[in-house]
Amino acid sequence: MKRTKRLAILGSTGSIGAQALDVVQRTHGRFEVTALAGGKNAHKLAEQVRRFQPRVVAMADAAAARTLRELIGSGGPEILDGDEGVAAVAAHPEVDFVLAAVAGGAGLRSTAAAIEAGKQVGLANKESMVLAGELLMARAAAKGVALLPVDSEHSAIFQSLAGHERAYVRRLLLTASGGPLRTVPADELPAVTPARALKHPNWSMGDKITIDSATLMNKGLEVIEARWLFDIEPRRIDIVVHPESIVHSMVEYVDGSVVAQLGVSDMRGPISYAMAFPERLQLDLPPLDLSRLGRLTFEPPDPARFPAFTLAYRALEIGGTGPAVLSGADEGAVAAFLAGRCGFTRIAQVCEEVLDAHVAEPLHSVEQALAASEWGRRQAERRVTR
Amino acid sequence: MKRTKRLAILGSTGSIGAQALDVVQRTHGRFEVTALAGGKNAHKLAEQVRRFQPRVVAMADAAAARTLRELIGSGGPEILDGDEGVAAVAAHPEVDFVLAAVAGGAGLRSTAAAIEAGKQVGLANKESMVLAGELLMARAAAKGVALLPVDSEHSAIFQSLAGHERAYVRRLLLTASGGPLRTVPADELPAVTPARALKHPNWSMGDKITIDSATLMNKGLEVIEARWLFDIEPRRIDIVVHPESIVHSMVEYVDGSVVAQLGVSDMRGPISYAMAFPERLQLDLPPLDLSRLGRLTFEPPDPARFPAFTLAYRALEIGGTGPAVLSGADEGAVAAFLAGRCGFTRIAQVCEEVLDAHVAEPLHSVEQALAASEWGRRQAERRVTR
Numbered sequence A, B: 001m002k003r004t005k006r007l008a009i010l011g012s013t014g015s016i017g018a019q020a021l022d023v024v025q026r027t028h029g030r031f032e033v034t035a036l037a038g039g040k041n042a043h044k045l046a047e048q049v050r051r052f053q054p055r056v057v058a059m060a061d062a063a064a065a066r067t068l069r070e071l072i073g074s075g076g077p078e079i080l081d082g083d084e085g086v087a088a089v090a091a092h093p094e095v096d097f098v099l100a101a102v103a104g105g106a107g108l109r110s111t112a113a114a115i116e117a118g119k120q121v122g123l124a125n126k127e128s129m130v131l132a133g134e135l136l137m138a139r140a141a142a143k144g145v146a147l148l149p150v151d152s153e154h155s156a157i158f159q160s161l162a163g164h165e166r167a168y169v170r171r172l173l174l175t176a177s178g179g180p181l182r183t184v185p186a187d188e189l190p191a192v193t194p195a196r197a198l199k200h201p202n203w204s205m206g207d208k209i210t211i212d213s214a215t216l217m218n219k220g221l222e223v224i225e226a227r228w229l230f231d232i233e234p235r236r237i238d239i240v241v242h243p244e245s246i247v248h249s250m251v252e253y254v255d256g257s258v259v260a261q262l263g264v265s266d267m268r269g270p271i272s273y274a275m276a277f278p279e280r281l282q283l284d285l286p287p288l289d290l291s292r293l294g295r296l297t298f299e300p301p302d303p304a305r306f307p308a309f310t311l312a313y314r315a316l317e318i319g320g321t322g323p324a325v326l327s328g329a330d331e332g333a334v335a336a337f338l339a340g341r342c343g344f345t346r347i348a349q350v351c352e353e354v355l356d357a358h359v360a361e362p363l364h365s366v367e368q369a370l371a372a373s374e375w376g377r378r379q380a381e382r383r384v385t386r
Helices: A015-026 A043-050 A064-071 A083-090 A107-115 A126-143 A150-163 A188-189 A207-216 A217-229 A268-276 A306-316 A322-338 A346-357 A366-385 B016-025 B042-052 B061-071 B082-090 B107-116 B125-142 B152-161 B187-192 B208-215 B217-229 B269-277 B308-318 B320-338 B342-356 B368-386
Strands: A007-010 A031-038 A054-058 A078-081 A097-100 A119-121 A147-149 A169-176 A236-243 A247-253 A258-262 A295-297 B005-010 B031-038 B058-059 B078-081 B095-099 B119-125 B147-149 B169-176 B237-241 B247-253 B260-264 B296-297
Touching: A007 A015, A007 A083, A015 A031, A015 A043, A015 A268, A015 B016, A015 B152, A031 A043, A031 A083, A043 A054, A043 A064, A043 A083, A054 A064, A054 A119, A064 A078, A064 A083, A064 A346, A078 A083, A078 A366, A097 A107, A097 A268, A107 A119, A107 A126, A107 B119, A119 A126, A119 A268, A126 A147, A126 A217, A126 A366, A147 A150, A147 A217, A147 A268, A150 A169, A150 A217, A150 A247, A150 A268, A169 A217, A169 B208, A207 A217, A207 A322, A207 A346, A217 A236, A217 A306, A217 A322, A217 A346, A236 B217, A306 A322, A306 A346, A322 A346, A322 A366, A322 B061, A346 A366, A346 B169, A366 B260, B005 B016, B005 B082, B005 B107, B005 B269, B016 B042, B016 B095, B016 B269, B031 B042, B031 B082, B031 B308, B042 B058, B042 B061, B058 B061, B058 B308, B061 B078, B061 B082, B078 B082, B082 B107, B095 B107, B095 B269, B107 B119, B107 B125, B107 B368, B119 B269, B125 B147, B125 B217, B125 B320, B125 B368, B147 B217, B147 B269, B152 B169, B152 B217, B152 B247, B152 B260, B152 B269, B169 B217, B187 B342, B208 B217, B208 B320, B208 B342, B217 B237, B217 B308, B217 B342, B308 B320, B308 B342, B320 B342, B342 B368
Parallel strands: A007 A031, A007 A097, A031 A054, A054 A078, A097 A119, A119 A147, A169 A236, B005 B031, B005 B095, B031 B058, B058 B078, B095 B119, B119 B147, B169 B237
Antiparallel strands: A169 A247, A247 A258, A258 B260, A295 B296, B169 B247, B247 B260
């Protein structure tokens, strides 16, 4: 019998968090939900508390924490609040594994707290690596912490690197669905509405990441993430558009051999892989049936229509605070787009302008990375409304 | 610097052997060709002797060995002959790695000799595993010998298993090109000529294996090979037709994750992987460009038009001498087809009849396996000409 793994799920009220809890339910007794943390959705967290009986919970939003206290009443778990509360959950002494699934830059502090506490970390918060990948990888190495990717692409690369000598890696090939606008002609893109850009063909995700998928900025941010997670030069990370999202990503070796990981488009696969590593769980998800799918297609990404991904390579070249600024600028620009305050193609333009305006500094702290991201976000807000 | 690996190439005058020598030439100094063995083609072996200066060579055919002695003259390598000569080459004390690339059942004795001599073996002779997989795997385990697959499919599975726990394997998925007759309607198959069946779309191989590819018997024999090489139950080995031959094979794990190995259709990839294992060599072959390929397609195998592969599962169920008899029957039937003595669809029918007529025995020696195969071959010859 395997020992029950004690989980903290940060961002449990979000899409990844909810799917992680589904994995817990499908694998009776394999995991214990020791701690949960959410942002603002007190009602959803209250429901999760009733079902999973964690020992401690946190809400980033103090008002939501108060609501949660009212909903739960006495006799329930300890309820913390604020970023400090979420960080305390991440570092809780009774937790073995932290699923870092807080959305956006807000996730960085709790990821850092989990690493400092020496927890095994499942990394679903992209911004942790994008804003401060270099710092976090150094701290993880110092603490002997395994950072397990949860993004389907990075999980695929992790699985395709297993058992093969790193010295023989030639390229990482990140696959991209191409998003909901892949086939939209260039001249129609400026008029694309948020509703249209939110219709992702394969993955059900949050709004921000779905828009990032439409602009291909998401793939750019994943390039940055891969650069740090796998300690590989950016020029050796390529993107290939693969609309069916079945090949989750690939590794090309020096002899031309390519190892790939494939699966149905269901985030419970990579989530459970990180949660159970080095085990694999039987989730009874529908198996991949390539004969029924019939075909997988591939095409190069189009930087003319979707230039956002190229900015990620530029941000990495700039280095230091560059990627954090790009991430913040994108948060600001996407929020503006979703609020109807700018057009679709303006997102990448604004990001580029902000990156151009930034004077990068070497990165030495998480707080500095967050400040750079916040600067990028505000710069984007300002430029959007011009 | 890596130590020069000393090779014996058995079947050097064949297609796989010649490609292995090309790998040697592309990786200056990495390998030394210590020994070569061929069947009948004395002129080709003489040319290889001049170029690679081996210390010992053998020809299975005694007359060909005499011709070779005349061609080479004095001062050249020691020249052995007969099956014993080839086996002596396989067991030569100065050899580190034996590439077992003799075609057909004839390869079994020399593979066994290499294993008994404790050599690392690159296994390109399918029949070794088909005829006597259970025996050879037990001997390899006893001798601590690594058997490295050279078939592109088995190399792909080997690469897709690396670094992953065997306990979590759900299925092996062997890909099949479908061969040159994949799209030919059932009613046209009986009249297919050898010339038509020999036109393989992706791979340039010997005649026997190309016909086996057209009947899908080749895939059946690979199922048998995989069953022993990877010690997995036949019901957990599936076949997927994949006409582009880019995905060389796959492993499905219990969590639904599929790990695959891909590459261009060039046998120098898997040959070099086995030769250099655990290293990977830079061969400067054209890289895989999925965006340029555009699409990969998949379909189930059609047992109605191509029933031969189903016989492999039956032979495994029969056990003992069953697979050896099937392999021999196929050799006999394919030879008859190539000689114009039977129709295309008759190949699988004859194999089935021979398998039905066989009273299997438990397998306890290589000689017994060879005798069973020879019985199958003669039975097929007899039935074909009826």
